[in-house]
Amino acid sequence: MTEQPTRFPRFFITARAPCPYLPGKVERKVFAELRGPDAAHMSESLGRIGFRRSQNVVYRPSCEGCSACVSVRIVARDFRPSASQRRLLRKNADLEVAASDPWATEEQFALLKRYLAARHPDGGMATMDGYDFADMIETSPVDTVVVEYREPGHDGRPGRLVGACLTDKQSDGLSMVYSFFDPDIPHRRGIGTYIILDHVLRAAAVEMPYVYLGYWVKGSPSMDYKRRFSPLEGLGPDGWRLLPAIEDAGPGTTRARVARAG
Incomplete structure (x- = not known):
């Protein structure tokens, strides 16, 4: 042999x-x-x-x-939304959610530019052009989808795109590669958090164990939002271990705002 x-x-x-x-x-x-x-x-x-x-x-x-930097993942099968997360789910329950093949659109790119200008004007992605965006979305050797979140449509026409997430589908869950959303809709505050909640609930519904959020960075306020999801596991020298739960202050606070699943 x-x-x-x-x-x-x-x-x-x-x-x-x-x-x-x-x-x-x-x-x-x-x-x-x-x-x-x-x-x-x-x-x-x-x-x-x-x-x-x-x-x-x-x-x-x-x-x-x-x-x-600590890799973190939500244990989807054991997740129970907090009171503020339940309110956020109800507030955004009218959004229309659809997953499609990773194909970049002008509408998605325009949304990304608004998001970056408001949340990360000095970040490394702020100078991204349409070709860079297409590479980010379409260059994937794995099973990847773009999940879009839209306002309710009318007369057979799709509603306004208010959020999107590039997501990898794995055998043990969903990996949120990058999410972005419209930062200027008052009645949709917390939509970044809602996108994560939606991923967790959908993973749990099909018995996927985890939703991977990327890195939580201790000492970085922009990454604190990831600790608002419980149970949350972090990767350390001894493997994946549950992180202590912290109080959920709600999606309207600065510490809970979602920048990305980086």
Whole structure:
């Protein structure tokens, strides 16, 4: 009997750069390219040990002297929304939700630009053009969908796009690659939180165990919203462990605003 060779990806290290989450810190990432027939399996396997996908690359922090970035995932099967989360679900229950193949549209790009201008005007994505956006959405070697959230339509026409999320479908759950939404709709405050809640409830409905949220960064106010979902597991040296629950102050507070599942 001959043994089939195991395919291992080649890993690389990025140059040091200013950390986008913690002032005065320097970040560095380890990354690998996803390609070939094993790309989906590789992406999912590496995701379980803390890697995230961006287009056809997976990466994770590899910073010297800092371990503030913690991979987190919501335990969908045990999730019970808090009182404020239940109110948010009721308020947005009229939204029309649809998942489609990852194909970039001008409407999505316009929504992203409004979102970035309001929430991340100095971020690395602020200069993204239409071609960059198309690459972000359409370059995926795994099972990926774009989930759109729209206001109710009229006369057979679709309603206004108010939120979207690029989502990878895995055997053990959903991985929220990147979400964005309209920041200027007063009656839709908390829609970023609603997008996460919707993913969790849909995962639980089909018995998917987890929703992966990317990294929670201790000490970064923009990442505190991820701690508002419980039960939440964090990845540490001993594997995935439940993180202590914290009080849900509601989606209207600064600490609970959703920037992205980065």
